[in-house]
Amino acid sequence: MNYRHAFHAGNFADVAKHLALVSVLSHLKKKETPFAVIDTHAGRGVYDLAGEAAARTGEAEAGVARLRDLTATEPSALATYLELASDAARYPGSPLIAARMLRPGDRLIAIEKHPEEFAALKTALYPFARARAVQGDGFALLAGLLPPQERRGLVLIDPPYESPDDFAAAARAVAAVMKRFATGIVMVWFPVKSKAEADGFCGEVLATGVTKALRIDVSVEPVKSGDKERLSSAGLLVINPPFGLDRDMTAAFDVAGPLLKARLDVMRLAGD
Ligand code: SAM
Numbered sequence: 001m002n003y004r005h006a007f008h009a010g011n012f013a014d015v016a017k018h019l020a021l022v023s024v025l026s027h028l029k030k031k032e033t034p035f036a037v038i039d040t041h042a043g044r045g046v047y048d049l050a051g052e053a054a055a056r057t058g059e060a061e062a063g064v065a066r067l068r069d070l071t072a073t074e075p076s077a078l079a080t081y082l083e084l085a086s087d088a089a090r091y092p093g094s095p096l097i098a099a100r101m102l103r104p105g106d107r108l109i110a111i112e113k114h115p116e117e118f119a120a121l122k123t124a125l126y127p128f129a130r131a132r133a134v135q136g137d138g139f140a141l142l143a144g145l146l147p148p149q150e151r152r153g154l155v156l157i158d159p160p161y162e163s164p165d166d167f168a169a170a171a172r173a174v175a176a177v178m179k180r181f182a183t184g185i186v187m188v189w190f191p192v193k194s195k196a197e198a199d200g201f202c203g204e205v206l207a208t209g210v211t212k213a214l215r216i217d218v219s220v221e222p223v224k225s226g227d228k229e230r231l232s233s234a235g236l237l238v239i240n241p242p243f244g245l246d247r248d249m250t251a252a253f254d255v256a257g258p259l260l261k262a263r264l265d266v267m268r269l270a271g272d
Contacts, residue, residue: 002162003160003162004053004117005043005044005047005093005117005160006044006047006048006051006053006054007053007054007056007057007059008057008059008231009043009047009049009054009059009060009091009093010047010049010054010059010060010063010064010065010085010091011057011059011060011062011063011064012059012062012063012218012220012234012260012262013189013191013218013231013234014063014064014091015063015064015067015081015218015256015260015262016216016218016234016236016249016253016262016264017094017158017187017189017234017236018081018084018085018092018094018097019077019078019081019248019249019252019256020077020187020216020236020238020245020249021094021097021098021154021156021187022077022080022081022084022097022101023077023242023244023245023248023249023252024154024185024187024238024241024242024245025037025097025098025101025154026077026080026101026248027242027243027244027245028152028153028154028185028242029101029103031152033150033152034103034105034106034107034150034152035106035107035150035152035153035154036106036107036108036109036148036149036150036152036153036154037098037102037106037107037108037109037153037154037155037156038108038109038111038142038145038146038148038153038154038155038156039094039095039098039108039109039110039111039138039156039158040111040138040139040141040142040155040156040157040158040159040173041111041112041113041138041156041157041158041159041160042093042094042095042110042111042112042121042133042138043093043094043095043112043117043121043158044093044112044116044117044120044121044124045092045093045095045096045110045120045121045123045124045125045133046090046091046092046093046096046120046124047060047090047091047092047093048089048090048091049064049065049088049089049090049091050088050089057225057230059230060091062220062223062260063260064085064091065088066259066260067082067085067256067259067260068088070082070255070256070259072255076248076251076252077248077249077251077252078251078252078255078256080101081097081252084097084100084101093124094156094158095108095110095121095124095125095131095133096124096125098110098131098156099124099125099128099130099131100128102128102130102131104130105130106130106150107130107131107132107148107150108125108128108130108131108132109132109134109145110125110131110132110133110134111134111135111136111137111138111141111142112133112134112135112138113135113136113137113138115135118133118135121133138157138159138173139159139169139172139173142155142173142176142177143176143180146176146177146180146181146184147180147181147184148181148184151181151183152183152184153184153185154184154185154186154187155173155177155181155184155185155186155187156186156187156189157170157173157174157186157187157188157189158188158189161190161191167190167197167201167204168204170188170190170201170205171201171204171205171208173188174186174188174205174208174210174239175208175209177239178208178209178210178239179209182209183240184239184240185238185239185240185241185242186237186238186239186240187236187237187238187239188205188236188237188238188239189234189235189236190234190235190236190237191231191233191234191235192217192219192233192234192235193231193233198217198235201237202215202235202237202269205237205239206269206270210239210270211270211271212239212240212241212270212271213237213238213239213240213241213268213269213270213271214237214238214241214245214246214266214267214268214269215235215236215237215238215265215266215267215268215269216235216236216238216246216249216264216265216266216267217233217234217235217236217264217265217267218233218234218235218253218262218263218264218265219232219233219234219262219263219265220232220233220260220261220262220263221261237269246266246268249264249266250264250266
């Protein structure tokens with residue numbers, strides 16, 4: 001395994017992804033009926049921002065650390081996110097954010113393939129009775145979990161894109177969700193290394209029978225890291241987005257964007 005999220009946890013792209021996650025879950029909680037969250041690529045659940053990996057890249061320093069002095073008080077996605085990420089050393093990944101936001105009837109299934117990351121995930125989720133950590137291939141296990149018995153919820157697809165196959169696998173995963181759980185919310189994270197690749201991926205996903213989709217891109221100024229250019233733009237494709245997600249993200253980035261030196265672009269790709 002080459003990819004380790006510890007190098008990137010809390011960077012600008014994680015902030016946008018986790019803000020969107022908080023917004024989606026807050027909208028799901030507006031109805032009393034229980035929901036399920038399936039996190040196909042969960043990671044380790046908690047990241048040590050004071051550790052060597054975070055220090056080596058400085059990505060969290062240029063990301064969530066810049067929001068530390070913000071005190072958003074209204075019950076917004078930003079306020080909830082800041083509260084969940086308030087421990088300066090232990091940054092919560094997507095499964096821990098979801099686990100903390102579940103109500104007693106809701107459920108989380110968090111899948112992680114790599115043994116070390118899975119062991120950490122299991123420990124992080126241990127206190128949460130409604131959260132289950134599963135070791136395996138999230139792409140392979142997803143179809144068997146659909147539709148969830150709750151018939152409401154979110155599928156988060158956040159692969160490492162270590163291999164170019166991850167784009168095709170992510171598009172196939174969305175197609176599987178559309179076939180078995182057409183009303184489900186799906187959130188797919190993707191890197192934007194080239195406009196053509198990102199646009200092509202979104203087009204491929206839309207062709208799977210999607211009728212409502214929002215694309216949310218977040219970008220920062222490109223930075224050289226060694227001899228490589230660090231990721232400076234990332235996207236989220238949200239299928240069946242809850243009403244108000246675009247407004248939540250825009251409002252959060254009106255405040256957080258200038259601190260992160262990040263720009264948000266929200267595009268409605270399908271539906272109204
Ligand atoms: N979703 C996490 C978050 O926001 O905190 C970050 C996940 S990270 C981008 C991707 C994770 O997927 C890594 O921990 C990696 O070990 C794991 N992974 C890679 N291939 C996988 C697969 N086929 N199935 C499940 N997990 C996989």
